[in-house]
Amino acid sequence: xxxxxxxxxxxxxxxxxxxxxxxxxxxxxxxxxxxxxxxxxxxxxxxxxxxxxxxxxxxxxxxxxxxxxxxxxxxxxxxxxxxxxxxxxxxxxxxxxxxxxxxxxxxxxxxxxxxxxxxxxxxxxxxxxxxxxxxxxxxxxxxxxxxxxxxxxxxxxxxxxxxxxxxxxxxxxxxxxxxxxxxxxxxxxxxxxxxxxxxxxxxxxxxxxxxxxxxxxxxxxxxxxxxxxxxxxxxxxxxxxxxxxxxxxxxxxxxxxxxxxxxxxxxxxxxxxxxxxxxxxxxxxxxxxxxxxxxxxxxxxxxxxxxxxxxxxxxxxxxxxxxxxxxxxxxxxxxxxxxxxxxxxxxxxxxxxxxxxxxxxxxxxxxxxxxxxxxxxxxxxxxxxxxxxxxxxxxxxxxxxxxxxxxxxxxxxxxxxxxxxxxxxxxxxxxxxxxxxxxxxxxxxxxxxxxxxxxxxxxxxxxx
Amino acid sequence: xxxxxxxxxxxxxxxxxxxxxxxxxxxxxxxxxxxxxxxxxxxxxxxxxxxxxxxxxxxxxxxxxxxxxxxxxxxxxxxxxxxxxxxxxxxxxxxxxxxxxxxxxxxxxxxxxxxxxxxxxxxxxxxxxxxxxxxxxxxxxxxxxxxxxxxxxxxxxxxxxxxxx
Numbered sequence: 001x002x003x004x005x006x007x008x009x010x011x012x013x014x015x016x017x018x019x020x021x022x023x024x025x026x027x028x029x030x031x032x033x034x035x036x037x038x039x040x041x042x043x044x045x046x047x048x049x050x051x052x053x054x055x056x057x058x059x060x061x062x063x064x065x066x067x068x069x070x071x072x073x074x075x076x077x078x079x080x081x082x083x084x085x086x087x088x089x090x091x092x093x094x095x096x097x098x099x100x101x102x103x104x105x106x107x108x109x110x111x112x113x114x115x116x117x118x119x120x121x122x123x124x125x126x127x128x129x130x131x132x133x134x135x136x137x138x139x140x141x142x143x144x145x146x147x148x149x150x151x152x153x154x155x156x157x158x159x160x161x162x163x164x165x166x167x168x169x170x171x172x173x174x175x176x177x178x179x180x181x182x183x184x185x186x187x188x189x190x191x192x193x194x195x196x197x198x199x200x201x202x203x204x205x206x207x208x209x210x211x212x213x214x215x216x217x218x219x220x221x222x223x224x225x226x227x228x229x230x231x232x233x234x235x236x237x238x239x240x241x242x243x244x245x246x247x248x249x250x251x252x253x254x255x256x257x258x259x260x261x262x263x264x265x266x267x268x269x270x271x272x273x274x275x276x277x278x279x280x281x282x283x284x285x286x287x288x289x290x291x292x293x294x295x296x297x298x299x300x301x302x303x304x305x306x307x308x309x310x311x312x313x314x315x316x317x318x319x320x321x322x323x324x325x326x327x328x329x330x331x332x333x334x335x336x337x338x339x340x341x342x343x344x345x346x347x348x349x350x351x352x353x354x355x356x357x358x359x360x361x362x363x364x365x366x367x368x369x370x371x372x373x374x375x376x377x378x379x380x381x382x383x384x385x386x387x388x389x390x391x392x393x394x395x396x397x398x399x400x401x402x403x404x405x406x407x408x409x410x411x412x413x414x415x416x417x418x419x420x421x422x423x424x425x426x427x428x429x430x431x432x433x434x435x436x437x438x439x440x441x442x443x444x445x446x447x448x449x450x451x452x453x454x455x456x457x458x459x460x461x462x463x464x
Numbered sequence: 465x466x467x468x469x470x471x472x473x474x475x476x477x478x479x480x481x482x483x484x485x486x487x488x489x490x491x492x493x494x495x496x497x498x499x500x501x502x503x504x505x506x507x508x509x510x511x512x513x514x515x516x517x518x519x520x521x522x523x524x525x526x527x528x529x530x531x532x533x534x535x536x537x538x539x540x541x542x543x544x545x546x547x548x549x550x551x552x553x554x555x556x557x558x559x560x561x562x563x564x565x566x567x568x569x570x571x572x573x574x575x576x577x578x579x580x581x582x583x584x585x586x587x588x589x590x591x592x593x594x595x596x597x598x599x600x601x602x603x604x605x606x607x608x609x610x611x612x613x614x615x616x617x618x619x620x621x622x623x624x625x626x627x628x629x
Contacts, residue, residue, distance in 0.1 A: 035571070038606040039599070049612045055524020117522035121563045150471075158467055166471075167478045174482045178490070190562040192499040192555040193490070198563075200489050247489060252534035253566065254555045256496050259489065325536055329570040396570075403540040403547075407573040412604040 002097040006089060009096030011360040013076030014353060015443065016104055018436055020068025023111065025429055027061040032422040036415070051115040059126040060114040066124070066341065067135065068107045070210065073349035075103070075142055077217050078165055080356045082149045085159040085220070091148025099141040106134045120187050122198045124205055125180050129187055132180045136173060143169035160233050164216025171208040175201060196247065196255055203246030206340070214345050215277060218305070221351050222284050225298040226291065231283035245270060251324040260321070267319035274312040281305045296371040297354035303379060304347030311340045326401065331414065332393025335386045342428070343382050350374070350435065357439055362448050366441035374434040381427030384420055392417035496555065503556030505629060516624025519617050521563070523610065530567035531576045531628070543573040544584060550577030572607060579628045591622050 003009075034041060034054050044052060083090050090096060109131050113119075119126040127135065146165045150158070179201020181187050189197050223230045247255060247263035285292070285302065292298045314336050317323050327333065354371065358364050365371060392414055399405045399413070493499075509517065520526070532553045533541070541549030553576055558564045578585035584601075585591070593600055595618065598607040613621065 034608070035606055038608060041608050046612050053523060053610075054608050055527050056522075058524055058527050119521065119524070121521035121526065121565070123527075123568060156467075158470070163470075163474055167474055170475065171478045171482050174479075178486060186562075188562040190560075191558040191564065192496075193494055194558070194562055194564045195566045196493050197490055200485065204485070249568070250532075250566065252536065253532055254498075254553045254557070256493055256498070259493055262488070325534065328534075329530055329568065331569075333568060400537070400541065400570075403537070403542050405542060407543045408602055408604055411571070411606060414606075 001101075002094045004093050006083065006093060007080065007360050009090070009093055009100055010076050010079040010356070011443070012097070012100050013072050013079060013103075014357060014360070015439075016100065017069050017072035017076060017349075018353075018439055020064055020072060020107055021432060022436060024061045024064035024068065025432055027057050027064070029422070029425055029429055031057055031061060032418070032425045036418040036422050050117070056115050056117055059119060059123075060111060062124065063110050063114060063126060064107060066205075066210075067110070070341065070345055070349060072103065073352060074210075074213055074217065075099070077220075077349070077352040077356065078142070078146065078213070080352075080360070081161060081217070081220050082146065082165075085155065085162055086149050086153035087155040088149065088152055091145045091152065095141060096145055099138060099145070102134065102141070103138045106131055106138060109134065120180075122187075122194070124202045125187075125198060129182070129185045132176075132182045132187070136176060136182065139169060139173050139176070143173065159220070160230070161216040161220045164212050164219070168209055168213035168216065171212070172205070175204040175208050179204070192254055195250060195253070196259070199249040200246040203249060207245070210341075210345055214348060217352060218277075218301070218348055219280075221301050221348065221355065222281065224355060225295075225301055225351065226284055226288040228284060228288060231280050245319070248319040248324070251319075251321045251328065264319050264321070268316055270312065271316060274309065278305070278309050296368075296375050297351045299375060300347045300354070301351040303375075304344045304351070307339055307343035307347065311336070311344055314339065326397040327393050330393035330396040330400075331389045331417065332397070335389030335393060338382070338389075339386050343386065347378075350378075353435075353439060357442055360447075361443045363442060363445075366438050370434045370438040374431045374438065377431030377434065378428045379431075381424045381429070381431060384424030385428065386424075388417045388420035388424065392421075499555035499559075501556055502559035503554050505557050506559045507627070508560050509627065510623070512620050512623045513627050514624075515617075516620035516622065517561075519613070519621045520565070520624060525575075526565035526567045528567075528569055528571035528607070529565075529573065529575045530570055531565045531574065532567065533574060533576050541574070544581060548577075548581050549574055550580055572605070575625075575628055577629060579626045585628070586626065588622055588626070591625055592618065595621065 030052070031054060034057075041049060041052060041054075050056070079090060079096055110127055113128055113131070114126060118128050120128060143166075146162075146169055150162060150166060176182070179197060181189060181197075188194070219230060245263050245267045247259050248267045251260055251264075253260075281302075288298070289302075292302045318327065318333075318336070354365065395413060395417075396410055399410045400407075533549055533551065535552050537549055538552035539547050539550065541547070543549055557576070575585075580586065583590070590601060594602065595610045595613070597609055597611070598605040610618070610621075
């Protein structure tokens with residue numbers, strides 16, 4: 001249960017992440033199917049109908065994907081990286097196992113309560129009050145391992161990723177506590193402030209956790225996968241920008257105008273850390289594009305990085321009031337969200353798996369061919385998915401702003417795009433099945449005896 | 465030593481930026497006079513309306529329906545008829561609400577002022593038929609049927625919908 005073997009907790013996190021990729025993935029396909037053929041649910045028996053209703057499945061899909069799949073893949077990656085960049089053992093492998101059990105308890109709890117309709121009704125903050133605390137407990141345990149390993153490091157230099165992990169955990173715990181008002185069981189802010197706090201939380205969940213920790217993972221992956229030192233070790237602490245930018249989710253809303261202007265300025269300034277990371281990426285990639293063409297892990301990483309740049313560019317564009325008026329509330333936004341969560345952070349997580357699972361299982365990946373299938377099905381599928389939603393969103397925005405097309409007509413015009421999205425999503429899902437089968441085949445036999453020196457400290461050397 | 469200094473900077477910088485974010489984007493907006501009182505459209509809910517609101521939340525209606533009309537589209541946007549999206553939403557409209565259902569997507573129309581739409585949103589029979597069989601009232605709708613709600617629940621939901629004037 002609570003093994004002390006180095007790497008055992010990391011491996012467990014990776015495997016349960018894989019499970020939590022498939023479950024909400026199926027829910028996502030269900031949602032896409034229901035938008036394309038809403039009558040499908042009419043024929044369901046009354047005993048199951050409520051639990052498969054669109055409005056209940058949607059929060060389950062979102063919460064399990066971000067707190068299950070992505071966050072557990074991050075945790076697996078972080079626990080793998082920590083001992084290697086500090087040249088010591090993890091602060092406590094057993095604590096990491098406790099963390100794993102509690103984390104999966106949280107996810108099972110969410111998977112049960114959300115379809116039951118037990119929700120706080122705020123986007124990304126739906127989980128009920130006891131689960132809020134369980135979530136915070138999980139991040140505290142992870143932070144203890146990160147900070148504890150930092151404290152006993154034997155590598156005198158602190159690699160740039162470690163700073164990111166340390167900042168990401170402490171800022172995120174604060175953001176989650178405030179955003180979910182965890183000291184109050186009702187979790188309730190009221191009126192306009194409820195939405196202001198919710199989007200403070202939503203955007204910082206994205207920036208303080210997924211982006212700050214994600215860039216920490218990326219800055220470890222980049223030199224490992226390219227086998228080349230990082231171009232620059234300077235850290236663009238993305239999370240520090242983000243605390244100001246959350247309100248760009250509600251331009252032209254009833255929120256105060258000055259708050260909107262402030263958030264627009266800071267959203268535009270977010271170009272700075274974005275350009276810093278992309279410069280680092282392209283300079284490190286110089287002379288390694290051939291490697292990206294021939295090797296799937298680096299190819300996933302590079303594709304994710306390019307999608308990340310597009311996410312940031314879209315994010316800045318969406319922070320302008322004129323563009324926001326046009327695309328806000330449309331399917332464009334759904335496309336943008338999947339660009340960020342799937343095409344960047346999930347793609348980077350795929351690289352984490354392909355780099356780390358063979359080390360943890362002490363054998364090469366079961367099939368290179370399946371890795372290729374995974375890459376092409378998922379990438380092409382997601383491009384179809386996102387592009388069809390972007391086009392759909394532009395059409396919706398255009399029609400709404402003519403002020404003369406009945407709303408129902410704009411709904412009917414979505415049918416072909418919902419069909420394409422479903423097709424793209426199913427294709428990406430097929431890729432994920434190749435991935436899951438490949439990982440399973442690699443880890444399912446007991447690992448051979450450890451090789452004497454599995455040293456994979458970042459070849460880039462120390463930082464700072 | 466350099467690293468111990470860096471760790472102080474990192475921790476302090478992270479916490480200060482978090483705190484500044486909370487002060488500027490949460491605490492100062494809390495003082496906004498516009499949000500300190502109800503608007504003419506806002507009123508406290510009855511027990512039944514509040515129950516209906518909870519059902520609206522439980523069924524996730526807010527994932528596909530916004531309840532906020534932005535200034536440029538106010539009194540111009542079209543749901544059934546030109547301009548029936550209604551007037552611009554103001555902070556006081558939400559005075560009695562928790563959580564608010566501003567929403568982020570419009571797979572269905574904005575509902576901030578749905579109960580002001582004559583013969584449709586203000587009509588109990590139309591709403592009941594719409595919830596039980598969305599495509600009977602609105603061919604091409606992608607809304608799920610809510611025929612699994614009990615009669616009490618349906619009555620409460622409709623009572624809540626009728627508050628959205």
